[in-house]
Amino acid sequence: MRVRIQKFFLSASVLAVIAPAVVSQQIWDIYTTKWDRTNLFRSLKPASPINFSTPGPIGQAHLNIDDATVYQQMVGFGGSLTDSAALTLNNLKSSNGGAYWDLLYRMFDANDNAEGAGLSFIRLPIGASDFSGSEYSWNDNAGDTSASRLTITAPGFVMSVLNDIKTVNPNMKLFLVPWSPPGWMKTGGGGGMKGGTIQSQYVGNYHNYLHRAVAAIRNAGFNVYAVSVQNEPEHADNSYPTCTMSASQYATIGNNLKNTLNSNGLGSVKVLAYEHNWDHAAEYPVQVLRQAPNLDGAAFHCYAGNVANQDAFHNAFPNKEVHFTECTGTIGSDWWSDVKWYMDTLFIGSVQHWSSSAGMWNIAVDPNGNPKFPGTSSCGNGCRGIVQISGGGYQLNQEFWAMAQAQKAINPKDPGGPFGQRIKLDVSGGQGWALRANAFVTRRTSASEWQRYSIVVLNWNDGSSSGWNPQPVTTTIRFRGQQATVTFDVGVTTLWWYAPPR
Numbered sequence: 111m112r113v114r115i116q117k118f119f120l121s122a123s124v125l126a127v128i129a130p131a132v133v134s135q136q137i138w139d140i141y142t143t144k145w146d147r148t149n150l151f152r153s154l155k156p157a158s159p160i161n162f163s164t165p166g167p168i169g170q171a172h173l174n175i176d177d178a179t180v181y182q183q184m185v186g187f188g189g190s191l192t193d194s195a196a197l198t199l200n201n202l203k204s205s206n207g208g209a210y211w212d213l214l215y216r217m218f219d220a221n222d223n224a225e226g227a228g229l230s231f232i233r234l235p236i237g238a239s240d241f242s243g244s245e246y247s248w249n250d251n252a253g254d255t256s257a258s259r260l261t262i263t264a265p266g267f268v269m270s271v272l273n274d275i276k277t278v279n280p281n282m283k284l285f286l287v288p289w290s291p292p293g294w295m296k297t298g299g300g301g302g303m304k305g306g307t308i309q310s311q312y313v314g315n316y317h318n319y320l321h322r323a324v325a326a327i328r329n330a331g332f333n334v335y336a337v338s339v340q341n342e343p344e345h346a347d348n349s350y351p352t353c354t355m356s357a358s359q360y361a362t363i364g365n366n367l368k369n370t371l372n373s374n375g376l377g378s379v380k381v382l383a384y385e386h387n388w389d390h391a392a393e394y395p396v397q398v399l400r401q402a403p404n405l406d407g408a409a410f411h412c413y414a415g416n417v418a419n420q421d422a423f424h425n426a427f428p429n430k431e432v433h434f435t436e437c438t439g440t441i442g443s444d445w446w447s448d449v450k451w452y453m454d455t456l457f458i459g460s461v462q463h464w465s466s467s468a469g470m471w472n473i474a475v476d477p478n479g480n481p482k483f484p485g486t487s488s489c490g491n492g493c494r495g496i497v498q499i500s501g502g503g504y505q506l507n508q509e510f511w512a513m514a515q516a517q518k519a520i521n522p523k524d525p526g527g528p529f530g531q532r533i534k535l536d537v538s539g540g541q542g543w544a545l546r547a548n549a550f551v552t553r554r555t556s557a558s559e560w561q562r563y564s565i566v567v568l569n570w571n572d573g574s575s576s577g578w579n580p581q582p583v584t585t586t587i588r589f590r591g592q593q594a595t596v597t598f599d600v601g602v603t604t605l606w607w608y609a610p611p612r
């Protein structure tokens with residue numbers, strides 16, 4: 111960019127004199143991840159730009175981008191910093207500090223000129239989850255319903271790794287959520303935080319715990335983007351911290367929490383409903399928002415139902431936020447099949463169904479999906495992390511390469527500036543079926559600066575019923591009456607250009 115923007119501005123007046131040429135947009139920045147892994151999220155650094163010019167015939171596929179139609183503001187892509195994930199990362203830091211920092215920069219550096227993904231969605235459990243070394247809440251002082259004695263009792267390495275991530279990406283967005291209230295507030299299930307439900311006498315004051323958890327994280331130096339009342343409130347499992355909670359209880363606690371955050375200077379922190387599977391998107395979160403209309407939106411998981419179910423919540427509350435906060439890969443599945451599914455369903459698909467974010471489960475675990483909560487049956491044959499770490503080294507998994515391509519399209523252009531906002535994109539042409547794509551505009555901190563326009567494109571034209579046959583798709587991109595031609599290899603491509611504000 112650096113030189114290029116200057117060139118646009120300098121040449122505009124000169125060109126007007128010497129030639130009637132239109133000063134147009136150019137594509138210099140292209141990142142791809144190919145199906146055969148010969149290229150993994152690397153800039154192609156073209157020697158000369160791909161130019162937008164007067165439209166000719168459309169290509170095998172055609173992307174029509176309409177920046178007059180804007181949709182949701184994006185927040186980011188990423189995963190959960192469980193205790194296990196933080197321990198795994200911290201062990202790498204101890205055994206091979208160079209590899210640790212390389213990894214953090216590759217995952218979280220949002221700088222344009224770096225080859226980092228800039229992942230900005232970080233979900234942090236409040237207390238123990240199924241990926242913790244022991245059972246604990248942030249306030250195990252029985253009877254302290256005002257939560258005045260709450261402290262961040264997570265192992266020290268959790269906050270230290272979180273701080274390292276923040277050093278690399280100061281604009282990360284934190285999503286807080288408990289797997290269970292403190293054990294002394296519970297009844298039934300396996301005892302303590304395992305299974306069971308919240309005792310009715312605590313429904314009216316549990317928000318104090320959540321408010322103080324948010325405040326404690328803020329006091330530790332981290333902005334909190336959102337907090338949820340309960341992870342997977344329709345699911346109980348006596349082998350790890352879980353808690354069932356009715357939609358009505360969730361709404362009562364959420365409403366009290368929102369009001370308390372508002373009256374304590376934390377009104378910018380969003381309170382999200384549900385945190386559970388797509389299949390009940392039309393029911394549980396809709397019931398919560400009907401009873402507690404001051405909540406900010408709903409969060410969804412992938413383990414039942416279909417991503418299109420998110421529309422039911424969006425249609426009921428079009429002005430509320432949608433977030434996709436958890437899905438996990440399982441050990442042994444096929445790399446390219448997974449990348450296709452992640453793009454189609456989550457990192458492109460959930461965004462088409464109104465998500466502002468899409469997050470996977472553990473950021474890091476070992477190659478067997480460990481360590482886990484002692485004795486838990488969760489993640490039966492092993493959940494793969496976004497990165498797996500062993501023997502002082504790391505391997506970034508398909509989850510990373512897929513989400514990196516999506517995140518690169520929405521990173522702020524200006525440090526601390528706005529993230530991308532989705533704009534209208536239509537796919538057509540004879541091979542339009544081969545592409546799945548989203549488009550975004552990223553605004554600038556200065557209103558006069560050219561905005562960034564980006565697309566993320568999956569080409570899944572890899573064969574037919576008769577066999578494996580990956581084929582590139584020559585594609586025209588139409589933008590503000592001009593057209594550029596790009597050939598997309600089978601894989602995922604992210605590219606962008608700049609244009610004056612509308």
Ligand SMILES: *[C@@H]1O[C@H](CO)[C@@H](O)[C@H](O)[C@H]1NC(C)=O
Nearest residue numbers: 136137157158159160161162
């Ligand atoms: C795009 O236009 C520039 C001049 O601005 C030219 O140097 C370059 O070769 C063109 N790119 C292509 C692919 O034709």
